[in-house]
Amino acid sequence: MMTAAGSVIFEERKSQIHRKGEKPFDMNCNRESLAGAVSQRACVFCGSRVVLYPIADALHLVHGPIGCAAYTWDIRGALSSGPALHRMSFSTDLQERDIIFGGEEKLYRALIELIDRHRPRAAFVYSTCIVGIIGDDLEAVCRRVSAEKDGIPVLPVQSEGFKGNKREGYSAACKAMFRLVGTGGTEGISPLSVNILGDFNLAGELWIVREYLARIGVETVANITGDGRVEDIMRAHGAALNLVQCSGATMELAQMMKESYGVPFLRVSYFGVEDMAQALYDVAAFFKDRDREIVGRTRALVKDELLKLYPALQEFKKDLCGKKAAIYVGGAFKAFSLVKAFRLLGMKVVLVGSQTGTDQDYRELHEITDRGTIIVDDSNPLELSSFLKEKECDVFVGGVKERPIAYKLGVGFCDHNHERKQPLEGFVGMLNFAKEIHSSVMSPVWRFVPRRKARN
Amino acid sequence: MEPLPYVSTTNACKLCGPLGACLAFRGVEGAVPMLHGSQGCATYMRRYIISHFREPMDIASSALGEKHAVYGGGANLKQGLKNVMTKFGARLIGIATTCLTETIGEDVPMIVEEFRREIRRKGGEEPPAFVSVRTPSYSGTHMEGFHGAVRAVVEQLAGEGHAARMLNLLPGFLSPEDLRHLKEILAAFRCAATILPDISMTLDGPALDDYPKIPGGGTPIEDIWRMGGAGATFELGRTLHGDPQSTGKLLKERFEVALHSMGVPIGLRETDTFFGALEQLTGMERSPRFAMERGRLVDSYVDAHKYLFGKRAVVYGEEDLAVGLTAFLAEVGITPVLCATGGRSGRFRSAVEQVTADILPEAPAVGEGMDFRQIEEQAEILSPDIMIGHSKGYSIARKLGIPLVRVGFPIHDRFGGQRTLHVGYRGTQSLLDRIVNGLIEGNQNNSPVGYGYM
Numbered sequence: 001m002m003t004a005a006g007s008v009i010f011e012e013r014k015s016q017i018h019r020k021g022e023k024p025f026d027m028n029c030n031r032e033s034l035a036g037a038v039s040q041r042a043c044v045f046c047g048s049r050v051v052l053y054p055i056a057d058a059l060h061l062v063h064g065p066i067g068c069a070a071y072t073w074d075i076r077g078a079l080s081s082g083p084a085l086h087r088m089s090f091s092t093d094l095q096e097r098d099i100i101f102g103g104e105e106k107l108y109r110a111l112i113e114l115i116d117r118h119r120p121r122a123a124f125v126y127s128t129c130i131v132g133i134i135g136d137d138l139e140a141v142c143r144r145v146s147a148e149k150d151g152i153p154v155l156p157v158q159s160e161g162f163k164g165n166k167r168e169g170y171s172a173a174c175k176a177m178f179r180l181v182g183t184g185g186t187e188g189i190s191p192l193s194v195n196i197l198g199d200f201n202l203a204g205e206l207w208i209v210r211e212y213l214a215r216i217g218v219e220t221v222a223n224i225t226g227d228g229r230v231e232d233i234m235r236a237h238g239a240a241l242n243l244v245q246c247s248g249a250t251m252e253l254a255q256m257m258k259e260s261y262g263v264p265f266l267r268v269s270y271f272g273v274e275d276m277a278q279a280l281y282d283v284a285a286f287f288k289d290r291d292r293e294i295v296g297r298t299r300a301l302v303k304d305e306l307l308k309l310y311p312a313l314q315e316f317k318k319d320l321c322g323k324k325a326a327i328y329v330g331g332a333f334k335a336f337s338l339v340k341a342f343r344l345l346g347m348k349v350v351l352v353g354s355q356t357g358t359d360q361d362y363r364e365l366h367e368i369t370d371r372g373t374i375i376v377d378d379s380n381p382l383e384l385s386s387f388l389k390e391k392e393c394d395v396f397v398g399g400v401k402e403r404p405i406a407y408k409l410g411v412g413f414c415d416h417n418h419e420r421k422q423p424l425e426g427f428v429g430m431l432n433f434a435k436e437i438h439s440s441v442m443s444p445v446w447r448f449v450p451r452r453k454a455r456n
Numbered sequence: 457m458e459p460l461p462y463v464s465t466t467n468a469c470k471l472c473g474p475l476g477a478c479l480a481f482r483g484v485e486g487a488v489p490m491l492h493g494s495q496g497c498a499t500y501m502r503r504y505i506i507s508h509f510r511e512p513m514d515i516a517s518s519a520l521g522e523k524h525a526v527y528g529g530g531a532n533l534k535q536g537l538k539n540v541m542t543k544f545g546a547r548l549i550g551i552a553t554t555c556l557t558e559t560i561g562e563d564v565p566m567i568v569e570e571f572r573r574e575i576r577r578k579g580g581e582e583p584p585a586f587v588s589v590r591t592p593s594y595s596g597t598h599m600e601g602f603h604g605a606v607r608a609v610v611e612q613l614a615g616e617g618h619a620a621r622m623l624n625l626l627p628g629f630l631s632p633e634d635l636r637h638l639k640e641i642l643a644a645f646r647c648a649a650t651i652l653p654d655i656s657m658t659l660d661g662p663a664l665d666d667y668p669k670i671p672g673g674g675t676p677i678e679d680i681w682r683m684g685g686a687g688a689t690f691e692l693g694r695t696l697h698g699d700p701q702s703t704g705k706l707l708k709e710r711f712e713v714a715l716h717s718m719g720v721p722i723g724l725r726e727t728d729t730f731f732g733a734l735e736q737l738t739g740m741e742r743s744p745r746f747a748m749e750r751g752r753l754v755d756s757y758v759d760a761h762k763y764l765f766g767k768r769a770v771v772y773g774e775e776d777l778a779v780g781l782t783a784f785l786a787e788v789g790i791t792p793v794l795c796a797t798g799g800r801s802g803r804f805r806s807a808v809e810q811v812t813a814d815i816l817p818e819a820p821a822v823g824e825g826m827d828f829r830q831i832e833e834q835a836e837i838l839s840p841d842i843m844i845g846h847s848k849g850y851s852i853a854r855k856l857g858i859p860l861v862r863v864g865f866p867i868h869d870r871f872g873g874q875r876t877l878h879v880g881y882r883g884t885q886s887l888l889d890r891i892v893n894g895l896i897e898g899n900q901n902n903s904p905v906g907y908g909y910m
Contacts, residue, residue: 008543033495033519035532036539043496065555065593066465067472071500073848093465096595099559110464129494129556130594133525162494162525162556381514382543385667401503404512408667451665 008382010037016378018362021371027362029377033165038380040328040401041355043161045128046072047169050418051249052124052157052176054200055228056080059120061090063107063138064128068161069093076418077202080227085120094130104136111145115152121230122153124176132160153230155179166330166356167248174253177224177233181257184231186238190219192287192294193239195263197254198246199270201226202418205425209270212280212426216298217291224250237261241286243268243279248331248356270425271337271433273309273344277302305427313344316434321346323394323441328376328384328402329416332357332365338397338416339368345434350391353379381405389451394441410449412440467828469772469848470798473591475501476601477552478515479629481587483653484609485674486547488540490516492533492564493554508866509632509659509874512671516540516549518557525560530567537571541584544669547677550605551588558592585677587612597799599774602629603696606652607703610683616711617682623649623737624689624713626703628696628720628776629865632660633875634883641731641880644746645738650679650686652703660874684711688737690730693776694719694807695799719811720776721879722887723784724753726811730880749881756885757788760892765789767895770835772796772826772845773864775804777878781844781863782820783811784884790891791816793838796823796831828852842894857902859894863887 009017015028033039045062049072053060062069073089080086092110094103107125115123123145127138138156146154155176159169194213199206206226213220221239222232242254242265254265266286268279284298325342327335332354339349352365353376365375374387385405388396396406399417406413414436416424424433446452478489478501491498498517505513516539518524518532533551540546551564568586575583589608591601606626627638635656642649657673684707691697691704697717699705707713721730727750731742767790771781775797782792795808805822812819821838823830832852835843843853843860847868853860867873877883896910 010539010543032521033517034535034539035519036490036516036536036543037519038498038514038516039495039519040499041495042499043494046496046500061464065472066468066470066597067475067497067500067555067593069465070468070471071504073467075503089467091465091468092463093468094555094594096592099555099592099594106463113463114466129525129554130559133556133559161496162520163522165495381512381667382669389666399503400506401499404506404510405667407510408512408661408664410663449663451663 008386010034013037013383016376017383018366018375020366020369020373020375025363025366027359027375027377029357029359029362030167031378033378038382039378040380041165041378044163044166044169044172045126045159045161047166047249048126048157048159048173048176049169050076050200051170051173051225053086054078054080054225055124055230055233056086057083057121057229058085059090059114059118059123060086060126061092061111061114061123062126062128063092063103063131063136064094065130066091066093068126068128076200077421078200078226078418079204080201081207085118090114099130099134102134102136103131104141107136107138107141108145111141111154112148115145115149120152122155122180124155124157126157126159128159129161132163153180153183170249171252174250174256177253178256180230180233181253182234182237182261184234186235189221189235189238191240191290192217193219193221194241194243194283195222195224195236195239196220196226197224197242197244197265198250199223199226199425200418203421203423205270205423205429208423208426208428212301213283215301216280216284216294218283218287224253237263239263241266241283243283245269245333246331247333269333269337271334271429272341273306273427273430274340275337276426276430309427309431312431313434316438317346319438319442323347324350324391325437326351326388326391326393326396328353328379328396328398330355330399332361334416335365336368339365341430341433345437347437349373350393351376351387353377385409395437410446410452412437412443412446414440462829465827467848468798469796469827469831470597471504472593472598473596473601473604474552474554474593475504476598476603476629477550477589477591477605479505479598479655480602480605480609480653481548481550481552482513482658483655483674484548484550484680485676486584486670487550487674488514488516488544488546488548488670489550489552490518490536490540491552491554492518492529492557492562493520494556495519497554504866507868511659511661511874512668513659514544520556525556528560529557529562533562533564533567534571534574537568537586546584546670548585548587550609551586552591552601552605553589554591555593558590564588564590585613599629599799603701603703607701607706609652609680610703610706613677613680614683614707614711615681616684621648621650621679621682622687623647624683624686624707625649625651626689626691627651628693629774630720630879631874631876632656633877634879637877637880637882641734641746644743645734645740647734647738650683651675652680652683683707684713686713688714688716690733691715691717692720694779694810695775695801695803698803699801719783719807720780722780723787723884724750724757724881725787726780726783727879727881727884746881749885753881753885753888756888760888761789763892763895766791767842768793768838768840770794770796770831770838770840770843770845772831772843772849775799775801775807777864778845779804779807779811780878782808784887785844786812786815788888790842792820793840794821794823794831794834796826796834798826800825841898842891844891859898861887861890861894
């Protein structure tokens with residue numbers, strides 16, 4: 001009874017896995033992770049940290065024991081064009097006596113010390129599991145420090161790890177940022193202006209998007225949050241439009257800005273040729289009444305870029321046609337673009353899943369994938385490895401935790417997570433992506449791996 | 457040198473207890489580490505460890521949510537244990553607590569005992585071994601978690617046993633390559649040893665046909681049962697000497713196994729001590745090949761001395777490793793100007809003084825409980841020529857424009873951290889070569905001439 005024989009799928013998780021074509025679409029998601037299943041998911045704190053971290057001129061102080069700050073020290077590829085305070089790891093490093101007597105005093109003193117030392121434009125204070133348990137009043141400490149330090153925004157982020165999954169953390173981050181929005185002046189902002197939401201400027205990706213927008217005549221007011229600046233976020237409500245890419249992370253902020261300031265939003269993606277072009281066309285369509293030329297400029301830009309890109313892509317496509325890809329990412333929205341990008345390369349997506357997808361996300365994935373594709377929510381190494389083998393995948397797209405699963409089995413891998421150091425967005429990003437997939441799939445090393453020896 | 461009394465920590469030079477416990481549990485055959493806490497801890501630690509070892513590192517979690525934080529996580533812990541038993545086929549589940557479960561006061565041994573009784577009542581197969589350790593992340597560092605888990609394994613599993621192995625070797629947190637080398641040395645002495653923990657295969661395994669539910673290798677549980685019958689225990693790590701909580705001390709007190717406490721065998725003298733102890737234990741002389749390795753090492757000390765004498769080094773990392781490195785640096789004429797650690801065992805300073813006393817005219821500056829901000833401030837004053845430690849000192853080395861020789865854990869910005877050899881004559885040789893070459897390369901880069909013959 002207690003042996004490891006049989007299926008690797010947990011009984012409790014069966015309803016979170018769907019095979020397209022076997023039966024009508026019906027899938028469970030957005031549940032708590034199953035104990036003992038080695039979920040790939042992180043926690044609420046992680047969600048907040050991912051979103052806010054790239055704001056480069058803010059202080060990011062983790063209130064808790066050392067681990068939460070240490071494991072998130074500069075692990076991501078979010079670049080800044082100026083200050084780089086975000087690349088430091090600040091913690092109150094709570095000790096046993098702080099747990100017993102409370103950590104508020106230590107937090108207060110740590111904040112004063114760090115604000116005096118670094119003179120940040122704002123400070124975010126992240127709550128961790130234990131702070132939620134001992135009940136430190138973050139709000140009160142932040143208010144006190146803000147008052148003593150000339151009103152510098154000091155914002156509590158209610159990100160206790162156990163409070164839900166990553167999505168709760170996104171929400172906490174949006175609530176903290178929304179306290180900044182609307183506090184700055186909006187004079188001088190162009191009528192053709194946007195905020196970029198849900199892009200984290202990994203390897204400078206946001207700069208690629210900003211450049212495209214500039215070329216079609218659109219001003220970017222605030223980067224939220226890649227290469228982010230506090231002052232820009234404070235005046236973000238002056239922009240004409242919000243572009244929301246990572247919707248899981250920043251949709252809530254977009255909605256709050258719509259309700260309070262009437263700023264409309266568009267959902268976009270900058271991954272892959274189709275989605276990148278669509279994003280620019282959507283922006284052009286939005287502004288076409290204010291600028292008659294914008295649609296023409298946008299068409300010209302897309303044409304220009306495609307003329308450069310396509311010949312190169314065709315070369316890669318020759319080798320990649322018919323190869324099989326698996327996708328397991330944090331948020332489901334990225335998966336849509338990846339499915340399309342693989343199709344452009346002539347490849348088949350046989351597995352697609354995410355840590356935090358919603359019912360709507362999975363329904364949409366079900367729509368756009370081929371028959372037989374496995375769709376999975378909140379998966380784990382045992383399941384993922386068995387899917388990779390079953391589907392005879394050639395390449396797996398995921399984050400660092402998924403990498404050894406692929407490599408142990410002799411499957412190529414592409415890091416499409418926050419740690420990547422190469423831009424994958426925009427037209428140029430599609431070329432990088434194709435290059436990376438090509439070098440992952442075509443490497444001769446796979447012919448030496450035991451599992452794939454016979455096949456190659 | 458006392459670190460400046462900052463309230464906040466900037467860029468910590470330590471990690472938390474549960475991570476160390478997971479690493480130690482990973483070194484037992486058939487074991488799955490499990491954290492009793494919220495899901496994020498397990499995932500973050502997996503990510504961090506995978507980035508160094510580039511190997512699968514499955515850590516289960518009881519995945520507590522808000523209601524468990526309020527009403528207790530016992531039911532989730534039991535469900536998690538059941539799932540790990542059935543899906544992974546674990547022979548041992550090593551359970552470490554987190555700050556969350558320590559603070560809400562979870563009694564893990566009691567929950568586990570209840571669970572064991574429930575399984576037995578239902579019949580079926582005998583449950584695996586459960587070992588639990590308390591690792592609140594607000595006390596100590598990952599090394600306290602590591603040693604705590606090793607002690608818990610011995611405390612909860614070891615007995616006297618028949619036909620015991622000759623030696624218990626408690627190596628501390630070394631690289632898989634280090635452990636492979638230690639095994640090679642033991643084999644040459646025909647010394648049957650129980651090495652606990654043994655991550656030599658579990659965190660550096662081969663390419664496979666299938667994803668390993670549990671990687672092969674690790675200390676056999678049967679050997680752990682009989683550790684009380686061994687002839688001696690070698691406990692490596694100078695700061696463990698005098699630690700009332702050390703596992704070697706436990707084996708001595710409970711089973712009267714003779715304890716030999718010694719440093720991590722890095723450098724000539726610390727390695728000599730290790731070989732000497734083995735010679736005494738086995739009654740055998742070292743094989744000629746180790747005598748030859750030693751001879752070549754001394755020869756290279758001579759060859760290298762002009763590159764090294766008077767060079768100033770900042771050494772940092774886990775206490776015992778930093779002490780071992782310091783012992784070695786003193787031997788080759790490098791002046792360790794700062795020995796820093798995030799740990800606070802209280803025994804670091806005296807260990808550093810012990811290993812340098814007869815060579816250095818004055819003891820190196822020592823910093824306990826330091827973070828990288830404090831290390832950077834000291835380094836700016838001390839102007840070292842080289843830094844020796846793990847990847848996280850990179851930003852300082854870059855700022856100072858000096859080489860960083862990467863040793864220990866984590867190595868996140870270089871390839872092959874799991875295959876870095878630090879111990880024995882051969883490990884010392886490889887460290888020496890890397891340090892000399894690091895300095896030569898630095899000289900070359902800074903030279904207006906660009907000598908091609910250094």
